[in-house]
Amino acid sequence: MDISTPSPTARRIAKTILNGFDAYFADFQNMTLGAKARFEKADWQAVHEAHRNRIDLYKQKVMQVCELVRGVTSKDTSDIDLWAQAKLAYAQLVSSHSNYEIAETFFNSIFCRIFRHRHIHERHMFVKPSRAQDGKPLKDYSIYISYRLDKNVEELVSRILDDFEFSVPWENKKRDVANIVQVIEEHILADSDSSLPPVRIDILESVFYRNKAAYLVGRVSRGSGSVPIILPLLNNENSGIYVDTVVFKPDDASIIFSFTRSYFMVDAPIPSRFVRFIKSLMPQKEASEVYNSIGFNKHGKTEFYRNVLEHMKHSDDKFVIAPGIKGMVMSVFTLPSYGIVFKIIKDKFDPPKTVTEEIVRSQYRLVSRSDRAGRMADTQEYSNFIFYRNRFSQELLEELQRVAPSKLEIDDKRVIIKHLYTERRMTPLNLYLRSATDEQIYDVMDEYGNAIKQLAAANIFTGDMLLKNFGVTRHGRVVFYDYDEIAPITECNFRKIPEPRNEAEEMADRPWYTVAENDIFPEEFRLFFSGNPTARKAFEEQHRDLYDYRFWQRIKDALLAGQIGDTFPYRRRTRFERADAAVDKSGTEHLFNF
Template sequence: MSKVYRVYPLAGSLEKLLRELLQDYAFSLPYEDLERDIASIVDVTGRYLAPRFDLQRNDIQFQTLEHHFFRNKGAYIVGRIVSGPDSMPFVLPVLHTESGEVYIDTILFGADKVSVIFSFTRAYFMVDARIPSQYVLFLQQLMPAKPISEIYSSMGYNKHGKTYYYRCAYRHMTSTHDQFNVAPGIKGMVMSVFTLPSYDFVFKIIKDRFTPPKEMTREQVKAKYRLVKRWDRAGRMADTQEFTNLAFARERFSDELMKELHKVAPSLIEEHGKALIIKHVYVERRMTPLNLYLQDASDEQVVAVMDEYGNAIKQLAAANIFPGDMLLKNFGVTRHGRVVFYDYDEIVPLMECNFREIPAPRNEAEELASSPWYTVGPNDIFPEEFRLFFSGNQRARSAFDEMHSDIYQASFWQGLQQRIREGHVEDFFPYRRKFRFNRAPARQVAGS
C-alpha cells in the first residue's frame, strides 16, 4: 500500500525534527520567524505530551499527510505523533502576514480539536490528495468518532461522502429495529423533521404548505440550501446531504410520524408495498436544539452557550450571511458545545439587508398605535426587535444581554456591512483564540 504521509523519527532533538518538518512544508513565501515558531511548538509539545509520552524513547515518530490542507486564509499540516501502540493527533495551522510571510499560529493536539477543524459546519478543504481513500483512512484514525462520509465531504469529495453515507445508513437501518419519530423540539413552519433514536442524523422535508406568516415556495427553500452549500459556513451552519426518492421500510415509521407526513407533505411520500418512498429529503447531523438545551442547563452552561449563540450570529454576519429567523429553536448545540444554525429558509446575504433604528413616535397616537407608524420596506430590519427572540427565557436573555447587546443596535450591523463593502475578509479560526501562539521574537518566547 502506498504511503500518503511523511515520517520524521525523533532521532535527535525535537527542535531539529520540527525544523526539518517545517522546511519540508515551506512555501515560496519565507517564514516570518521560524525559530520563534519552533520554540513555541516545543514549549507546548513538551507540556502537553510529557504526561503521555516518554519523549526520550527512540521509537517516537511524527507522521504528517504529504500535502497541506487549504481553507479560507489558512493552510494546515495534519499528522500524528506515534510511539509504539500509542498515538496523538495534531494539526499545525499556517497563516500569512499582510507583508507576505507565513507563520505557525498554534499546534492543536487531540481528536476533539482536530475534529472541530474538520467539522461538518465548515466550508470544504482544498487538498491535493494523491490517493483520497488513504487520506480518509489516515484522518479517520485521528478522529475515530467522525463518520467517514463527513471526512470525504470535508476534503471536497462530496459525491464520495454522499455515497459512503448512504451505505452506512443502509447498514444501520438493516441492523436496528427502532422506529422513526417526529424530532423533538418546536415544529418548524417550513420543514418537517424526523429521526431515529439510535441514529445521529435527522431527516428534513419541505412542507407542501407553509405555516403563516411564511410566504415562499419550495424552490425558494431549495435555493437557500444550495446557497449554504456554496457559501463559507464559518463553522456556524450545518452541512446537509440532499436525496431524491429515498426508500425506507414503512414499518419503521411510527403512527404519529405517518400522520404528520400525510398532513404536512403528502405530495412527497408514496407507499409501495412495504416501502415508503420520500421524494425529496435533506439529511443533517443531529444536534440538541438550543431551546431544549437551555431547559436543563446550569447557570454556567447558560452563560457559555449564550456566548456561543452570540458568536454564531456575529460570525455568520461577518461572512455576509444574515440568518433571518434567529429564534433559539433554529440553532443547535453540538457534542463539542458549539452553537450551529440549521434553519435556512430566511437567510439572505447581509449586504441585501437595510438595518434601521425604529423611529421615535411623534405623538401619543403613534406611541399607542397597534401597527407601525413608520414605513417598512421589504428588506428593512430593526435590530431592536431581536430581544423578542428570548421571550419566555429570562436566564438566556440576561446572559446574552451581558455579552452581546451590541447585536440590538443597527450601527453594529451597518459597521459589518461597511467592512464587507471595503473588501475585508474576516478571520474564522476553527480553534479558540486562547490557543494562538505569542508572535514575539524568538528570543522573547524562549525566555518566557
C-alpha cells in the same frame, strides 16, 4: 436479457462514463492545486470563488457526460436492461482503478440523472461498492512524510517547517518553532513512557487549504498509540506566514474537520488513503464526513446512504418526529439510535411564512456554496430516498401524509420520499436551555452570539434568530440550521427604529413608519428571548452590541469593501502570542474579532 457479457453498446457507455469521471477528477485536482498560490498571494476573494466553482464542477461534468452517453449510441439510453450491462462493463473497467469507489459514485450520478432518480437498485447501479476496502493499516506511502525524534524536538520541528516550502517567507520561524516545541513537550510527550519506541511524527505531504488558512495535518506516534498534530498556518499579508497554534486533542481535531465548515482544498490523488489516515486521528468520524471535508461530498452522500442501510440492518427502533418545536417550513424526523435528522419541505407552509419551496431549495444551495464559518450545518440532498415502512412510527407516517403528501410514495413495504435533506442531529438550543446550569447558560449564550456574529462576518444574516433554529453540538458549539430566511448581509438594510413624533405614533399597535422588505431593526432582536430572562441576561452581558444597527452596518461596509474576516476552528485562547509581528494588512482583525 443476458447481461453476463456486456454488449458493445454497454461497453461504449461504460467507457464514456469512465472517461468523463477521469476528466472530472483531473479538473477537480487542478482547481485544488491552485490553492497554494491563492494562499500565498492572500487572494481571499479567489479562494471563495474557487470553492464555489469546484462544487459546481461535479454537476457540470455529469450533465456533459449524460449528453455524451446519448451521443455514443443510437439505441435508447432509457432501456433499463442496457444499464445493467453497462454497470457490469463499468465494474470491469474500474476493477484496477485507484479511485474505483468515487468512479462508481460518478456512474451512479449519471444513471440517476438519466432516470430521474428512479430504478435505484443494485442491478443497475452501485448501491453497494463493487468490492470491499481491504481495511489493512496504511503502509509507508507517499501521502505522508515520517520524521523520527532522534535528537531534539526543536530540530525535528524545524525540519518539518522547512519541508513545506512556501513562496513567501516565515514571519518568524524561530518563534514558531519554539511555540510548537513547548506544546509538544508539555502536552504530547510529557507522560510518554521512555521504554516505548522512539517518537515518530507523520505529516501528510499535501497541505489542507480552507478560507484564509493552511493546515499541516499529521499524528505523533510512540509504540501503538498516537495523537493528532495539526498546525494551522496563516498569512498576515505583510511579512509572511506563521503558525497560529497546535491542535493535538482528537475532539479539537474533529472540530477542524467539522460538518459545519467549508470543504478543504487538498491535493489527494487517492482520496481513500487520506480518508483512512484522517480516520486514524478521529476514529469516531464516519468515512462519509471525511470524504465531505476534503471536497468529495458526492461520494460522501454515497457513503452515508450505505451507512444508513447498514445501520438499519443492525437496529430495530422506529423513525419518529424529531424533538423540539415543529417547523413552519420543514417536517423533521429522526431515528433515535442514529445521529442524523431527515428534513422534508412541507407542501404548504404555516403562516406567517411566505417563502416558496423553490426559495427554500435555493437557500440550501446557497449554504452549500458559502463559507459556513463553523456555524451552519452541512446538508446532503436526496431524491427518492427508500425506507422500509415498518420502521416508521404511526405518528410520523400520519404527520408526513398530512403536511407533505406530494413528497411521498407509500406501499405495503416501502416509504419513498421524493426529496429530502439529511443533517447532523443536534440538541435544539431552546431544549438545551431547559436543563442547563447557570454556567452552561452563560457559555451557550456566548456561543449563540458568536454564531450570529461569525455568520455575519461570512456575509450571512440568519433572519429568524429564534433559539429553536439553533442546535448545540456534542462539543458545546452552537450551530444554525434553519435556512429559509437567510440573506446576504450586503443586501440587508440595518435601521434604527425611529422615535415616535407624537402620542398616537407612540401608542400605535403596528409600525407607523415605512418598512421595506430588506429592512432589519436589530433593536427587535430582544424579542427572541421572550420567556427566558436568564438566557437574555447572559446574552446581553456578552453580546448587547447585536442590538445596535451600527454594529451591523460596520460589518456590511467591510464586506462591501471586499474584506473577509477570519474564522478559527479552534479556541482563540489557544492562539500563540505574536507580540513581535507586524500589523496585518487586511485590517479586519479588530472588526471581525469574535
